[in-house]
Amino acid sequence: MTNSDRGEEQPWNRQRLRSNNERMLLERLRADGPSSRAQLARETGLSKPTVSSALASLEQAGLVREAGRHTPERGRVAVLYEPDPAAGYVLGLDIGRAWLRVAAADLDGTVIARSDVRNRGRSAAAMADLVVGAARQVVADAGVDPAKIAHAVVGTPGVYDPGQRRVRYAVNLPGWGRSGLLDRMREELGTPLSVHNDANLAALGEYTFGAGKNSRLFVYVMIGTGLGMGVVADGRLFTGAHGAAGEIGFLPLLPRPSSAVVDPKSGDRHSLENAVAADAVVRAARDLGMTGPLTAKGVFEAARQGVPAAVAAVRQEGERLAHVVAAVAAVLDPDLVVLGGGVGHSADLLLRTVEQTLHGLSPLRPKVAASALGEDAVLLGAVATALGEARDRVFEQRTP
Amino acid sequence: MTNSDRGEEQPWNRQRLRSNNERMLLERLRADGPSSRAQLARETGLSKPTVSSALASLEQAGLVREAGRHTPERGRVAVLYEPDPAAGYVLGLDIGRAWLRVAAADLDGTVIARSDVRNRGRSAAAMADLVVGAARQVVADAGVDPAKIAHAVVGTPGVYDPGQRRVRYAVNLPGWGRSGLLDRMREELGTPLSVHNDANLAALGEYTFGAGKNSRLFVYVMIGTGLGMGVVADGRLFTGAHGAAGEIGFLPLLPRPSSAVVDPKSGDRHSLENAVAADAVVRAARDLGMTGPLTAKGVFEAARQGVPAAVAAVRQEGERLAHVVAAVAAVLDPDLVVLGGGVGHSADLLLRTVEQTLHGLSPLRPKVAASALGEDAVLLGAVATALGEARDRVFEQRTP
């Protein structure tokens, strides 16, 4: 994460004073909607002349614009201001096994163009070209000057290694871990570009635009081909010491207290992932008597139509998810857990089982909800993350 | 947690500019040791006159003092400055089931007096009086004007409810949850007093003074009568949405993937706590053939002397702890896990088993270490927490 500044002690001279006040006013406008200068002065404690002059600067820099007028009970009409969404644009890119998605959004976060391309099993280089092409197209569709793209964020499975400038552990995307690929994309797009784990982005997306708004400690569980989790604490991604926080596929199966000695075989790696990810649903359905070519989606369909084996398989999935949620709750104490990813898409079928099972498991019972963004969580998370960077960047590079 | 300020947007006027620069200089002196004014100017980017005048203010306010001189290769000698540890003092109080501990420390964090009193099973009110008496004695012993105690922090089991101003869930301390007790202590001590969970304080203590220095994401596991955990992320306590983060006693026992359907009985509450806390060691030893009146401490003693049943019981404890560590690692990705509390005290016997077991459990293997502070972790954590508050307070209340 390209943090802007967290706790770096810098000297505060007059220019910093000025720019900090401008920044504060801008953020206030973003958070509270259009306001007049007098109103801002009252609310921030700054004096009216200071607010006037700061807003004049911001307006001249193109960061702020007039947003109509407001007539109070008595007295002169007030001119309202708001952040100018056209001060910059961002790109969000979701590189998944099945789909490549690109979206362009303005600084308000409004998506103004997007493109979804099937990811056929080509080479990683071809995939990169495809993405770059889609991005160019999206920018053109949006009618945006490419120079005004202030930041782009790529979401991908695996972990980005900034030292080697490549992605690691993206097992589902062969060749995608190659060095130089991302640098090439960066160059061809000509914008600052950062790379993040898809589960983390989905968490941020759901937090920013979806079910997680205003959650103090938000957890997004991504159940699909694999099992992942993203944690948002106080609005920031919680990444752990090495960026591996939320790798709950590695949750061990705890030994039962009844068995005096631990069975060493219980610790296969990925065991929980195997027990909970999409394939597990298929396996369970088969064990319970379903036949034919099954997919997780198919099993959920069948369950929805009341096929007993499918219902039982789904029920088991729900119970296992409840265990995952309980484990996470014991460690993190979130106030909201959202189920997303392929399997999470069928959360409507799972929620009741999860909640019931949770009741018997732990006194710590966070709210559990279905993803509000569905397939778009990663893409919108990329947009949200890019917005943060872009707003910083656009502000920093304004000419006063 | 009485946070000083986190992200509250305030207007920046001249006075704030001034005081922020003074604060920055003071923190720099604390972090980097005695420095001259010229040196500070070079390092911070402030001009020499500004640094001079800020330090003059700080010195006059008693927050900073001369700390000798430094003669450079050539040129005039430099006057060095350092934070004045006598600008204020703090109290740390540890209210445990067996011991009541109090320590007084100066603003450097140096403990200058302490007192440890056995906690005989009296009424909670008598306990409070005992603590207040011990605190007064400690302040007297330290030779400190009681008015210069800037903050006191109490560590206790359970969770402090600031709404009702009392402690909840402190099951081991009968009556201690009563309303008004803490207000009375506050009043009798006459200092700002805050209350925190003991495991959290122990984590902060170990982070600040012990094994966790400079850890990015630090976890302290407290294994004793119960099972608790404290998390320090980027130097701040991670408390979760409701202050229940780290309640790993509630970790569920995950179902084995082999069993198609979840055994509903596996979810007894506190099951993991029962399986790992001190009593579990005793139970295991008994199951393995040890007889007589056993305590956890006794089992560890026996294991140290090679008694086979004890060794096996300790081994099992180590294996179970490894599962706990693996679960926490999968969620949080810490870089260091410290074992503390009563059982953690015997960590030397456990560490190897924990590490070996961990190897078979998960690719995420944080460093695991024994507590460096032992029994003092909570007390020193209370001091560390009080220091944070006190430094803020003393700075804020200086008269320029």
Added chain:
DNA sequence: CGCACAAAGTAAAGCTACTTAACTTAATCA
């Protein structure tokens, strides 16, 4: 209608904490 009133916004003056540049002080070295 026009006048009182209220609130938005501006102008002018003053303050303060900063920077810059030049200076003084105090040490070493030749």
Added chain:
DNA sequence: TGATTAAGTTAAGTAGCTTTACTTTGTGCG
């Protein structure tokens, strides 16, 4: 002793803030 170097001070200038007083522009009411 004087050159050199670095610490620290003095003095002047400046930017961004506040205060105070003013202007502008709307409503309400006699």
